[in-house]
Amino acid sequence: MIRVLLFFLVVCLSAGLTGLIRLYALRNRVLDIPNQRSSHTTPTPRGGGLAMVISFAAASAWLYLDGRLPADATLALAAALPVAAIGFLDDHAEVSARLRLAVHLLSAGTAVWLLNGLPAVLMPAPLDGLLGGLIWQVGSLGYALALLGLVWSLNLFNFMDGTDGIAASEALFVSAALAGLLHYIHPGLAATALTLAAASAGFLIWNRPKAKIFMGDVGSGFIGLALGLLIVLATREAPALLYCGVILYGLFIVDASYTLARRALGGQRWYAAHCSHTYQHAAKRHGHANVLLACWAINLLWLLPIAFWVFSRPAYALAAIALAYTPLILLARHYQAGHPEFQP
Template identity: 35%
Template sequence: MILPIAASTFAGAFYFSARLVSAAAPLRLLDRPNTRSLHQQPIPRTGGLALLAGMAIGMLLMTLTTIALPVWTIGFILAGLTPLIWVSFLDDYRGVAARWRILIHSLGAVSLLAAGLAPDRFELPGLSAPLPLEVSIVLTWLFVVWMINLYNFMDGMDGFAGGMAVVGFLALAALGWADAGFALFCVIVAAASAGFLTHNFPPARIFLGDTGSTALGFLAAACSLWGDRAGLFPLWAALLVFSPFIVDATVTLARRLLRGEKVWEAHRSHCYQRLVLLGWGHRRTVLVEYALMLACAGSAIWAVRQSSGGQLALAILWLSIYSILIWGVGWLERRQATLSTA
């Protein structure tokens, strides 16, 4: 049943993306180039609606299967997702004050807490300890709100956010394959993202907009917590899967804070943005990022079946790799600056 539902979801997202790309589309919200943009021409930013429409088709078909579905969990996830979609669409349409956006993001976190998805243990490769309820609630709120926002921050390059969603949610499905309901939910998100990605791969003809990027960030957080609490995989495995986004966004935020910059202002300081500006272009940069995503996803799937020693060694390896990659982007910038002044 999974393949027909995935195919229908993909087809729905593909169809609605194509309709919204058209100049004759009933809804035309354009993303116009600004100081943060990496594109030169106005592009429709309604792709998130197409992705969500594809997801809706998949969710409806999911209810017709004989697969046992965790209705309680899915209900709370959708309850948190719905107001997020509305406020993000309004933000795409006319702008919404940051305080109202954060309030809705926080309500999304509350919905996941109400579903009982807050982790009860702090786990890292080779380390596991009980997590007090109060600490778990605060960390869950921070995690959900940060995932929503970082996914929005990272949606600045053709094919990037959609590609992360396809790889990320397929990896979560593989990690949680023992639970057919969980796996199907993740496959639906991945299939809808793939349908959208066909129109977003460089050169993009449509963007996710805040509607799509915040929804994917929320769903990434929700499915990561869900898989952890269901005992399907440890939370750190999901963090490794989405680490291409998490590391870039978190390190960039920390560096901007240390430099005393106004972190709420638009910028082009993310590693992927800096590579595009170095002349790599969207296609080359996103293909390199895809390779990184696949490596992270593959190693996470491999690691959950290894001993704690193997998992710890993998964690050290990825810390080293990311340190080298971040340093490497800076080295490329310094090298180009030296060549341009020579």
């Protein structure tokens, strides 16, 4: 009952704050002006992700004070706040890429240090036999793997926050699914994941097509890092949850990775702003609302069942990831992700 009440309180807080931030953005001309990376055509207020940051941070603090969230987990999640701060500055006045990267690495590195890296990894077939046991104690390598994964998760949301509702929907879906998987394993961590889902849902009320406000860098980086941290924390409680998280996150991982690879292999400046992700090409052809509905359908009807199946049968995780990702790769290929223009 407490979780249900907390969920609705955070939804209301996030939605209310988003409305106030929208008024602030309009009055102070904090607008997202259409450019070559944009999927919108009119200037739109940005920075609404600050509402998600405040709502999730407040709920996490309460869970810690109530004894439901461990101190190291609370501090690790708090390490994501500098990412939100540099994003807030970037939403108001452009910040250098080097400074942003330094803050991202410092925040992710601090969180990794607080959590002692990646915990023991459950090795699926056939790797369990090759590495001499079902559980792989990654040791010091776990720090590097965790840092790499967190920085990639952080950037995934920055890459993929380019059409109405998609980033908030992904955060809502992945965190809610993690909350369900953690329900009987670690109720406090499940409640934390649920509050991230609630913060995302409150913002989504304003961000759904046609979006009245965008998340901005203040939200995309923070949410990406927080979601990655939740997966690491979940893995610490049940090693199989690492693979569940990778599957649940599949829509963003495949689209961003495939697009980046195609741009690099095609001789393009892969680090430059662009508008060639799968979801962006699809939105140009089918519209933002239809793409968002398709993303929800893929997540709920395809990725979610596979993730829950892997949780009970982690030995088949590699095969399950291949199964989950194959249609997504084919979808990216169909929509010519990584190419400047989609040619039907």
